[in-house]
Amino acid sequence: MPAKPPAKKTAPKAKPAQAAASAAKPRAGKPAGKAPTKPTAGARAGTAKTGPAASPKDRARAQEVFAILAARYPAPAPALDYTDAWSLLVATVLAAQCTDARVNTVTPEFFRRWPSIDSLAKADVLEIEGVVRSTGFFHNKAKNLKAAATRIMEVYGGEVPRTMAELVTLGGVARKTANIVLGSAFGINEGIAVDTHVTRLSFRLGFTESRDAVIIERELMPLFERSQWADINHFLVYFGREVCDARKPKCDACPLAHLCPRKGLK
Numbered sequence: 223m224p225a226k227p228p229a230k231k232t233a234p235k236a237k238p239a240q241a242a243a244s245a246a247k248p249r250a251g252k253p254a255g256k257a258p259t260k261p262t263a264g265a266r267a268g269t270a271k272t273g274p275a276a277s278p279k280d281r282a283r284a285q286e287v288f289a290i291l292a293a294r295y296p297a298p299a300p301a302l303d304y305t306d307a308w309s310l311l312v313a314t315v316l317a318a319q320c321t322d323a324r325v326n327t328v329t330p331e332f333f334r335r336w337p338s339i340d341s342l343a344k345a346d347v348l349e350i351e352g353v354v355r356s357t358g359f360f361h362n363k364a365k366n367l368k369a370a371a372t373r374i375m376e377v378y379g380g381e382v383p384r385t386m387a388e389l390v391t392l393g394g395v396a397r398k399t400a401n402i403v404l405g406s407a408f409g410i411n412e413g414i415a416v417d418t419h420v421t422r423l424s425f426r427l428g429f430t431e432s433r434d435a436v437i438i439e440r441e442l443m444p445l446f447e448r449s450q451w452a453d454i455n456h457f458l459v460y461f462g463r464e465v466c467d468a469r470k471p472k473c474d475a476c477p478l479a480h481l482c483p484r485k486g487l488k
């Protein structure tokens with residue numbers, strides 16, 4: 223099915239519903255280290271399974287975190303502009319190691335040149351590289367997107383597949399991208415997308431001891447209802463950008479401070 227060019231603003235951006243405020247004591251933040259962003263073999267293969275049941279105490283704390291963030295961000299959605307599953311998949315692949323804002327400046331021209339999956343499958347990879355160059359890693363991104371389009375045309379009848387097992391066979395698509403496409407484009411909560419923000423916040427909040435995306439996803443899933451899986455990704459991404467920054471987390475003005483062990487921070 224032809225993909226329409228993304229509209230100027232197709233996905234509602236979440237706006238803070240309330241200012242950061244809490245009775246938390248001021249505490250100096252310290253970088254917790256750079257989180258890994260490259261998908262592991264497990265992430266690529268789509269092997270995450272729900273972990274063991276969470277303790278009632280951990281689950282209650284996670285639910286309290288969710289409720290606070292849900293009140294703060296009433297309209298969770300990807301910050302990437304998209305109109306359908308294909309344009310979201312393309313934007314998410316381009317967003318690897320790149321800002322969403324930058325990707326949103328590139329995708330209008332991308333979909334002007336290649337308005338359908340079929341047209342991208344037939345495109346010159348050098349031309350694709352030229353358009354996506356500013357997002358970084360453009361050789362791989364161009365090659366992967368062309369390969370993904372080709373496979374969708376040849377194997378999936380021109381439609382973006384709707385299962386994790388099929389999505390991770392597409393070029394450049396690992397569990398994170400597949401989870402985003404399934405959750406936000408199809409409304410299917412298959413897992414939790416784990417990116418650099420989710421990795422960092424899950425660790426600081428004490429939801430996991432791991433930095434591995436597949437393990438983190440497996441440990442987060444029992445803490446939240448399946449219906450919450452797409453939203454918790456958005457919430458942690460927004461909150462990571464706004465409050466729990468990688469280098470300077472605003473712990474003294476954090477509404478989660480009473481729930482957070484601040485792991486990795488002093």
Ligand code: SF4
Pocket residue numbers: 426427465466467471472473476477478479482483484485487
């Ligand atoms: S969630 Fe809040 S209290 Fe916890 S580390 Fe991040 S900013 Fe600090």
